[in-house]
Amino acid sequence: xxxxxxxxxxxxxxxxxxxxxxxxxxxxxxxxxxxxxxxxxxxxxxxxxxxxxxxxxxxxxxxxxxxxxxxxxxxxxxxxxxxxxxxxxxxxxxxxxxxxxxxxxxxxxxxxxxxxxxxxxxxxxxxxxxxxxxxxxxxxxxxxxxxxxxxxxxxxxxxxxxxxxxxxxxxxxxxxxxxxxxxxxxxxxxxxxxxxxxxxxxxxxxxxxxxxxxxxxxxxxxxxxxxxxxxxxxxxxxxxxxxxxxxxxxxxxxxxxxxxx
Numbered sequence: 001x002x003x004x005x006x007x008x009x010x011x012x013x014x015x016x017x018x019x020x021x022x023x024x025x026x027x028x029x030x031x032x033x034x035x036x037x038x039x040x041x042x043x044x045x046x047x048x049x050x051x052x053x054x055x056x057x058x059x060x061x062x063x064x065x066x067x068x069x070x071x072x073x074x075x076x077x078x079x080x081x082x083x084x085x086x087x088x089x090x091x092x093x094x095x096x097x098x099x100x101x102x103x104x105x106x107x108x109x110x111x112x113x114x115x116x117x118x119x120x121x122x123x124x125x126x127x128x129x130x131x132x133x134x135x136x137x138x139x140x141x142x143x144x145x146x147x148x149x150x151x152x153x154x155x156x157x158x159x160x161x162x163x164x165x166x167x168x169x170x171x172x173x174x175x176x177x178x179x180x181x182x183x184x185x186x187x188x189x190x191x192x193x194x195x196x197x198x199x200x201x202x203x204x205x206x207x208x209x210x211x212x213x214x215x216x217x218x219x220x221x222x223x224x225x226x227x228x229x230x231x232x233x234x235x236x237x238x239x240x241x242x243x244x245x246x247x248x249x250x251x252x253x254x255x256x257x258x259x260x261x
Contacts, residue, residue: 013037014038014092014094015040015098015099015100015101016100016138017040017041017101017103018071018103019042019043019044020039020040020041020050020066021042021046021049021052021066022049022202023199023202024203024233024234025101025103026041026230027230027231027234027237028103029057029234030234031234031235032238033060037062037098037241039064040066040084040087040097041053041065042066042067042069043066043069044068044070047066047068050066053066054066067083067084067087069104071125071126071131072130077137080137081137081141096142098147099142099146099241100134100135100147102149102151103151104130105126105203106123107203109163110162112164123166123168127166127173128169135148142189145188146190147190147241148177148184148191149193149237149241150177151173152173152193153166153196154197154260155167155170157254158260170195174193174252177192177252178191190245190248192249192250192251192252193251193253194240194255195253195255196254197222197254197256198227198256201230209227218259221259222257223257223259224258232257236253
């Protein structure tokens with residue numbers, strides 16, 4: 001648990017971003033800070049990276065905290081909820097937060113014929129079971145009128161060999177989103193899916209970012225003619241959580257620059 005950052009109004013809205021220590025989660029937290037929304041970012045092992053996000057948000061005048069969480073271990077969620085309650089009380093004098101962003105993930109690249117049961121199970125724990133039961137666990141802590149944003153992938157719409165198991169989980173996330181929106185609507189909680197395309201991050205070993213051939217291929221099948229950057233996604237997250245999109249619910253929003261259109 002980190003120490004408090006610079007003070008702002010205790011009425012600030014707060015987002016919890018899983019996997020917020022790097023990549024798209026980090027970018028989203030920074031863009032939320034620019035809109036005056038504080039963040040609690042989770043990390044699995046990279047505490048120093050998570051603290052760097054907290055420090056960056058502090059420099060922008062916001063408040064933030066970092067908490068450890070393994071989204072692939074649903075048995076740890078009750079303890080995480082307790083740690084979250086303590087952090088909210090200590091740093092914001094609050095009992096609840098406003099936005100949950102189910103972002104944490106990992107990649108496996110393997111043809112369906114070669115995907116092992118262990119790989120399949122890990123993907124399911126992290127990308128489907130984890131968001132399902134983490135949302136269930138934290139639902140009592142989300143303010144009425146808040147929101148949940150589940151991160152999917154463009155791969156749930158178009159097919160590229162080697163990503164079948166991963167995309168299967170993301171397809172499940174998109175169905176789950178609609179059911180959550182239906183069931184949480186009585187509390188005014190919006191639930192949407194954000195489906196990024198290929199982005200230059202360290203995800204999946206940084207293949208899209210570091211492999212020139214892959215990068216060129218993605219650019220060639222994208223209407224805007226280039227690969228996406230984290231700064232293409234963070235503002236979308238911030239916008240979807242804002243009141244600007246208060247009437248957007250149960251939707252899948254793809255941010256891919258027009259891949260395979």
